[in-house]
Amino acid sequence: MPRSYFTKLLPLLTLLLLFQSPRHPSTAAYAIGVNYGTVADNLPPPSEVAAFIRDHTTIDKVKIFDANPDIITAFANTNISLTITVPDDAVLAVANPSAARAWVAANVLPFFPATRIRRIAVGNEIFATGDRNLIAHLLPAMKAIHAALQSANLAGEIQVSTPHSLGILSISDPPSSGRFRRVYDRVIFAPILEFHRQTNSPFMVCPYPYFGFTDEAGNYALFRPNGGVLDRATGLNYTNMFAAQLDAVYSAMKRVGYGDVDIVVAETGWPSAGDPNQMGVSLDNAASYNANLVKYVSSGVGTPLMPNRTFETYIFSLFNEDLKPGSSEQNFGLFRPDLEPVYDVGVLRNPQFGSPTPVSNKKWCIPRNDASDAALQANIDFVCGSDGVSCKPIQDRAACYEPDTVRSHAAYAMNAYYQSHGRTDFACDFDTTGALTTHDPSKLLGTLSVSKLLFLLVESDEIFYSKFVLFHLAGWYVS
Numbered sequence: 001m002p003r004s005y006f007t008k009l010l011p012l013l014t015l016l017l018l019f020q021s022p023r024h025p026s027t028a029a030y031a032i033g034v035n036y037g038t039v040a041d042n043l044p045p046p047s048e049v050a051a052f053i054r055d056h057t058t059i060d061k062v063k064i065f066d067a068n069p070d071i072i073t074a075f076a077n078t079n080i081s082l083t084i085t086v087p088d089d090a091v092l093a094v095a096n097p098s099a100a101r102a103w104v105a106a107n108v109l110p111f112f113p114a115t116r117i118r119r120i121a122v123g124n125e126i127f128a129t130g131d132r133n134l135i136a137h138l139l140p141a142m143k144a145i146h147a148a149l150q151s152a153n154l155a156g157e158i159q160v161s162t163p164h165s166l167g168i169l170s171i172s173d174p175p176s177s178g179r180f181r182r183v184y185d186r187v188i189f190a191p192i193l194e195f196h197r198q199t200n201s202p203f204m205v206c207p208y209p210y211f212g213f214t215d216e217a218g219n220y221a222l223f224r225p226n227g228g229v230l231d232r233a234t235g236l237n238y239t240n241m242f243a244a245q246l247d248a249v250y251s252a253m254k255r256v257g258y259g260d261v262d263i264v265v266a267e268t269g270w271p272s273a274g275d276p277n278q279m280g281v282s283l284d285n286a287a288s289y290n291a292n293l294v295k296y297v298s299s300g301v302g303t304p305l306m307p308n309r310t311f312e313t314y315i316f317s318l319f320n321e322d323l324k325p326g327s328s329e330q331n332f333g334l335f336r337p338d339l340e341p342v343y344d345v346g347v348l349r350n351p352q353f354g355s356p357t358p359v360s361n362k363k364w365c366i367p368r369n370d371a372s373d374a375a376l377q378a379n380i381d382f383v384c385g386s387d388g389v390s391c392k393p394i395q396d397r398a399a400c401y402e403p404d405t406v407r408s409h410a411a412y413a414m415n416a417y418y419q420s421h422g423r424t425d426f427a428c429d430f431d432t433t434g435a436l437t438t439h440d441p442s443k444l445l446g447t448l449s450v451s452k453l454l455f456l457l458v459e460s461d462e463i464f465y466s467k468f469v470l471f472h473l474a475g476w477y478v479s
């Protein structure tokens with residue numbers, strides 16, 4: 001082949017490899033749970049959701065906020081464990097033993113064992129309601145449901161618990177000083193923990209470092225490198241807020257004599273989008289928090305006060321839910337309602353290279369015509385300063401350096417960001433200076449044959465083959 005062809009191919013090859021290097025280099029598959037909330041009007045039918053989770057993810061545990069029979073049925077024969085919930089408004093009633101038996105007869109027996117119902121959550125964050133009557137009936141309701149399971153011979157297979165927000169703690173910092181709210185500690189929590197110990201069921205909590213996010217504590221909340229936070233009482237150094245929150249819960253449990261009871265993380269998560277200027281909310285932060293969380297809880301290192309312990313963990317949430325109040329509340333999902341990943345946290349089976357989304361419906365992110373050079377330069381600075389995108393190709397006279405215009409460099413950077421950040425509309429927003437196109441941007445930009453070739457190759461489903469061929473041709477050429 002003529003030399004000129006190769007001089008173009010070589011930088012292109014570099015670029016292709018960059019495009020294909022996984023954003024999360026360890027795409028190891030982790031077992032993790034998710035909360036399947038349904039406060040939305042656009043979700044796929046439960047049967048589709050269950051099949052999707054079974055076939056396309058490594059998620060092996062699902063928690064739902066009610067006992068929707070369609071959902072429970074959908075998980076039959078999937079071998080996915082299910083936690084179902086007695087809704088808050090049924091908690092008072094099921095404190096009555098016969099009502100509890102009726103609830104189990106209606107919501108468990110018809111589906112078990114085809115659906116692996118493993119746990120029943122009685123209410124959700126009941127203490128946060130501040131409803132004293134409800135709070136007083138919580139443990140009786142848990143005991144009645146457990147007794148109903150016993151009479152159905154299922155108490156050995158189905159646990160009973162209830163999720164708590166961290167509002168149950170009056171002190172949580174430093175972690176070793178963690179304690180339950182006064183009065184509740186002995187009157188309510190000690191008996192609940194005694195129930196867990198006797199029935200071998202876990203204490204369920206919902207830690208959300210997101211709510212502790214500040215500019216100073218950002219990296220600490222996001223499991224990113226940081227200087228650590230020292231608990232002076234124990235001399236233990238905390239490098240992430242999640243562990244500190246769990247240890248505060250553990251300290252509170254231990255203080256009333258129940259440090260041995262298992263802890264399950266019933267909910268934790270991070271919103272990928274929200275209102276403008278909302279602190280800590282971004283796609284990058286959500287992807288970073290959840291991906292690091294999955295690795296952390298799967299690693300088996302435990303926490304400083306609970307070394308080597310593992311915590312069954314349920315990410316909130318499976319889907320973005322459009323009927324939730326508030327923009328960030330609507331954007332906790334790992335998936336969009338069309339089952340496309342918002343971002344990958346390492347739970348997809350056979351993830352594609354830079355992004356979990358299959359290379360279909362090709363779209364590119366390009367600068368809008370009316371975007372100013374200043375705004376586009378800000379986009380370049382943002383992308384090139386963020387993790388996961390290499391800007392080498394548009395620097396130092398590399399493959400995409402020419403034409404040396406802000407618009408052309410921004411086109412590269414914005415598209416690289418979009419392709420590696422889940423290909424969501426949001427990842428191409430750039431404060432409304434980005435636009436998605438289904439047309440080959442090299443034509444729109446009227447530039448560079450190399451970039452055109454790149455886009456065509458990226459478009460090709462034969463990309464791995466192309467990479468292979470290019471790699472060998474290039475190697476042959478160099479030698």
Ligand SMILES: *[C@@H]1O[C@H](CO)[C@@H](O)[C@H](O)[C@H]1NC(C)=O
Pocket residue numbers: 060079
């Ligand atoms: C079901 O899942 C459990 C773990 O949750 C696993 O041990 C078991 O082998 C699975 N069974 C089947 C039939 O896949």
Ligand SMILES: *[C@@H]1O[C@H](CO)[C@@H](O)[C@H](O)[C@H]1NC(C)=O
Pocket residue numbers: 226227228229230237238239
């Ligand atoms: C805590 O850990 C961080 C991260 O490893 C480290 O930078 C810091 O010096 C440690 N602090 C103390 C007091 O050991």
Ligand SMILES: *[C@@H]1O[C@H](CO)[C@@H](O)[C@H](O)[C@H]1NC(C)=O
Pocket residue numbers: 307308
């Ligand atoms: C935790 O695991 C490590 C490595 O297996 C071991 O050396 C250590 O003794 C364990 N710590 C506790 C408290 O079990």
